[in-house]
Amino acid sequence: MKDLNLLYTFEAIWRDRSVTGAAESLGLTQAAVSASLKRLREEYEDKLFTPVGRKMEPTPLASDLAPMLLDVLSMVRKTQVERRGFEPATAKRMFTVRTRDIGEAVSFPPIMAALAQCAPGIRLRTVFRTIPETVSGLAAGQIDFALGFLPSLEAGIHRRLIHTQHYVCVMRAGHPLADKKMTLERFSESEHLLVEYSGSGHIQLERALIDAGARNRIKIRLPQYLAAPHFVVSSDLLWSAPAVLAETLAKHYPLVIKPLPLDLPSFEIFLYWHDRYHQDPANKWMRDFVVQQLAPT
Structure with a gap:
């Protein structure tokens, strides 16, 4: 050629x-x-x-x-x-990130705001792929990074910790339980909304709901997070959601956030990339930048 x-x-x-x-x-x-x-x-x-x-x-x-x-x-x-x-101030490049709508809603606004100041020529694109497609996409260069809670990603993938998260219980303002202590009994007797996706680490949440006796109380299952508040604000459904997302959405929806009465471990959000691009200067700059913007200070 x-x-x-x-x-x-x-x-x-x-x-x-x-x-x-x-x-x-x-x-x-x-x-x-x-x-x-x-x-x-x-x-x-x-x-x-x-x-x-x-x-x-x-x-x-x-x-x-x-x-x-x-x-x-x-x-x-x-x-x-x-x-x-690599000169970020003058670079003209698009980075593709595999993430879900939670990553877009919580992580991308601060990243975009910071890029506008120091690297205005850099553009971002988000995609959502299955775990096998994510692995092959990272290896092939179709995807630059993956962002999220993805413990099933395979060997050959590097990662850096962004932050640690936990689940909370979300309900509408004015919910019958809004002014009451959220006990396990009240929680298990309520009806629930569940956001699910196989291959992510959030399967632990469904198992915990089932163990609490709420298997038949899950009234609706959704594949994406951002539809959930529309159901919650118009019903008495309880939604077990990552705290960072609940806090972000509570700025825009009339939501009440309570501690989750389930024995669930915290989970870690990572930035992932393939070994083929580990030494790539542009990839390295971008991942350092993302961690700097999102990691707690």
């Missing part, structure tokens, strides 16, 4: 699964990215990426090539950065 710019095109389409998304992240027109993809296809005599629904999925050859081409691009970036140094 004589034109190294084609590597950037391959990486962007591999990461974004979209010509339009690749063009946006590269700062190019869609026509320019399409032209580069055409040259790649001619180079390898293969379509490399084909439309599947709304995405451009890699062919078997592209999947075989990806580790090698991404490693080459990583080495190219490393030599460029070693020569020039």
Whole structure:
């Protein structure tokens, strides 16, 4: 491959699964990215990426090539950065972070505010993937970081502690239990809302609810956090939620927060990244920056 710019095109389409998304992240027109993809296809005599629904999925050859081409691009970036140094004040780059809506609501506003001051050219994108997709995405460079409580992530993944969290009991203002002590008996006799997602560490919460006798009192299960307050403020449901999220939402919704009467351990929120990018200067700067903004002072 004589034109190294084609590597950037391959990486962007591999990461974004979209010509339009690749063009946006590269700062190019869609026509320019399409032209580069055409040259790649001619180079390898293969379509490399084909439309599947709304995405451009890699062919078997592209999947075989990806580790090698991404490693080459990583080495190219490393030599460029070693020569020039990573300069956040002038950098133009998008970082992709795997997180849930809790991470977006709690963590991203302070990160974005701080980036605007010291690195205005850096952009962020959030994605939500299953655990296997997260691992492969981190390894392939489709995802730069994962943020959350993800104890099932595999070997080859580095991590740094952001903070330690615990659960609290959330209800609407005016709830019959709002002015009463939250005992285990009152808790287990109430109806509950549960946010669930397999593969995360929050499965411990469901087990604790079941052990408390509330298995048949879970009235609704949701896959995302930010829908929960809409149910809570219009019902007598109790919601066991991470304290940092409950405190954030209580600024915007009429909620009451009480200690959770369950014997649940605290849990740790980490920033994760793959070993392939452990020495990458841009990756290192960004993860140091995220920890600085989010870790308790």
